Amino acid sequence: MIRFDGAAKRHPDGTLAVEGLDLTVPQGRTTVLVGPSGCGKTTILRMVNRMVEPTSGRVLLDGADVARLDAAKLRRGIGYVIQQAGLFPHRRVVDNIATVPRLLGWDRRRARKRAMELLELVGLAPETARRYPFQLSGGQQQRVGVARALAADPPLLLMDEPFSAVDPVVRAGLQDELLRLQAELNKTVLFVTHDIEEAVRLGDQIVVLREHGRIAQVADPATLLAAPADEQVAAFLGRDRGLRGLALRPATDIPLRPAGEPFEGWTLTVDQDGRPTGWQGPARAPVDGVPLDRTETIRQVAVYQPGADTLRTALDSAVLSPARAAVAVDRDGRVLGLAPRAAVLDALDAAGPDTRTQPAAGITASGVTDGR
Ligand SMILES: Nc1ncnc2c1ncn2[C@@H]1O[C@H](COP(=O)(O)OP(=O)(O)OP(=O)(O)O)[C@@H](O)[C@H]1O
Secondary structure (H helix, E strand, O other), X not given: OEEEEEEEEEOOOOOEEEEEEEEEEOOOOEEEEEOOOOOOHHHHHHHHOOOOOOOEEEEEEOOEEHHHOOHHHHHHOEEEEEOOOOOOOOOOHHHHHOHHHHHOOOOHHXXXXXXXXXXXXXXXXXXXXHOOXXXXXXXXXXXXXXXXXXXXXXXXXXXXXXXXXXXXXXXXXXXXXXXXHHHHHOOXXXXXXXXXXXXXXXXXXXXXXXXXXXXXXXXXXXXXHHOOOOHHHHHHHOOOHHHHHHOOOEOOOOOOEOOOOOEOOEEEEEOOOOOEEEEEEEEOOOEOOEOOOOEEEEOOOOEEOOOOOEHHHHHHHHHHOOOOEEEEEOOOOOEEEEEEHHHHHHHHHHHOOHHHOOOOOOOOOEEOOOOO
């Protein structure tokens, strides 16, 4: 657990980077610091590994004031991932990952073996090990950066905008990987981003900051989206926050109708395996009394997977369907049934407003109305 206890940083030129932060970062969870550029996120992160020394106040790591710990030793026990990975350009991937184990005195063979395990853990092919960083894509470099941070199995990871230099698709993949790893490893993660979508996706606890590291709100993602502390936080969260909140709620238990029957005049067509192929529309109205024998066909079918997907995906499927019904499929993409739009909306009501959802264990949801 990390505890910031009135931790402040004023630079020699008089710039007040962080005014005096009181914050608890719970064990084994992901806490995301989010806020506008220059609000002090990186400064706060670096106070933990003593790359920045507070000018007043303290940072406690498992109860110990980090100022009293040996800085080099402290850093070896903390994984640190930065934007654009920060890999050593002259070292092969395997040796980049093995850096901290080697510093800890592991012999070369053991450190390399560990590096190969880590490569697999972050989803990179074994042959990547022999390459140099410049021979990798940006996304691959970030994965190596994460592997390097995890190499000595530190309980704490500091991540400073680790995914912001890659394109949105690669970024989403890296976020998925981090979620998967975190479900397995349960590290204490302190993650900095200026992207609220990323914060909502990754955080168990989100800390919204204003200038000078003042806390605007600390909350779990659902509470933050449903109940921003004030207008400024609401503005920072942006439009569609209600819809984005649906992405935090699983689509389960929406009653389904059989897919074989026409619905609102439209019939879902499936292939021989039962996967959807399109919507067959109703016969067109006669023109000047002459019946048309052509029907309309739509070939794109938006689907959702109950249990795995969220209410946002289910709603999207319903909105995009000409029959005004979401198409539920199993994990192999085979049709399970149709969820009429009204049933999806009922599910939204049944889930209740987000404010009623319980914060995750160990997280206190608190709204501070302003920076005071
Ligand atoms: N060495 C320094 N000397 C003077 N001011 C500094 C120094 N380092 C940072 N600052 C200032 O401290 C404030 C906080 O900087 P910090 O990098 O922590 O912000 P940030 O929220 O991480 O920003 P960004 O999102 O743009 O990376 C900024 O106003 C910055 O200009």
